[in-house]
Amino acid sequence: MPIIFYGNVEHGEYKLWGTYTSGLSLLRTYDVVEIKPGSYIEVLLVEIRNEYGNLVKRFKPFKKLSFNVGEYWYSPRNEWIPCISISDTTASEINIGKNYRICLILVKHDYKPILPFEIKPLDTEASKVVESLERLEILLLTTIVEHESLKKALSYITDSYLRLNENDVEGARTSLRNAMQILRDEVLPKIEVEEEAKDFKNNMRKMLSTMYSIMSYGGPHPGPAPKTTTEMMIKIVMELINYFAKIV
Numbered sequence: 445m446p447i448i449f450y451g452n453v454e455h456g457e458y459k460l461w462g463t464y465t466s467g468l469s470l471l472r473t474y475d476v477v478e479i480k481p482g483s484y485i486e487v488l489l490v491e492i493r494n495e496y497g498n499l500v501k502r503f504k505p506f507k508k509l510s511f512n513v514g515e516y517w518y519s520p521r522n523e524w525i526p527c528i529s530i531s532d533t534t535a536s537e538i539n540i541g542k543n544y545r546i547c548l549i550l551v552k553h554d555y556k557p558i559l560p561f562e563i564k565p566l567d568t569e570a571s572k573v574v575e576s577l578e579r580l581e582i583l584l585l586t587t588i589v590e591h592e593s594l595k596k597a598l599s600y601i602t603d604s605y606l607r608l609n610e611n612d613v614e615g616a617r618t619s620l621r622n623a624m625q626i627l628r629d630e631v632l633p634k635i636e637v638e639e640e641a642k643d644f645k646n647n648m649r650k651m652l653s654t655m656y657s658i659m660s661y662g663g664p665h666p667g668p669a670p671k672t673t674t675e676m677m678i679k680i681v682m683e684l685i686n687y688f689a690k691i692v
Contacts, residue, residue: 450569620659624656659677
């Protein structure tokens with residue numbers, strides 16, 4: 445399951461691949477699953493707080509970052525512990541400094557996705573962040589599919605969500621239609637049903653075609669509340685992807 449946690453940003457000596465240097469390091473990775481020095485991780489940056497605990501920035505959508513795990517000399521424990529070593533370029537880009545706290549969601553470890561279906565907070569502070577997440581954000585974070593066509597549909601849905609958050613409603617609807625088309629034309633034909641449920645695939649195809657049509661209206665003012673309607677459809681298609689993943 446994706447793991448959400450806060451880490452303290454410290455300045456001091458750390459090492460990566462045996463090379464010693466100084467810079468910013470994120471403490472807390474030493475007790476997140478079994479992350480070891482030299483491993484590779486992918487995270488989503490959720491929010492940044494300054495040394496006073498004040499919110500600096502909440503990322504929407506979350507910002508994807510990747511790191512090779514290094515080691516940090518942690519004086520209170522008098523030992524080297526695993527940490528994320530943050531380059532000056534990355535620190536400047538995301539605007540963090542010493543004694544800042546950043547909230548991350550660990551989604552991949554050594555190139556393998558963390559198990560899906562639930563987000564695991566490591567502490568009360570992280571639990572509050574999970575409670576603030578939108579249903580759609582949680583769906584996107586916890587959905588992992590094996591079927592190649594479902595992977596394509598999920599990729600289009602993610603793109604649709606990102607575009608919608610950037611107010612590119614037309615682009616979001618285009619990606620959403622692509623996802624629907626894949627579900628209708630590539631995934632649905634591969635679903636096997638019993639004879640007594642033979643109408644299921646036809647009814648599902650009609651539903652997807654209707655949804656596709658709803659996302660296809662045009663003109664300078666494309667239908668009622670286009671952004672809200674598109675967001676609703678993204679949620680429905682995400683639920684369908686999760687459903688198809690169980691039966692295809």
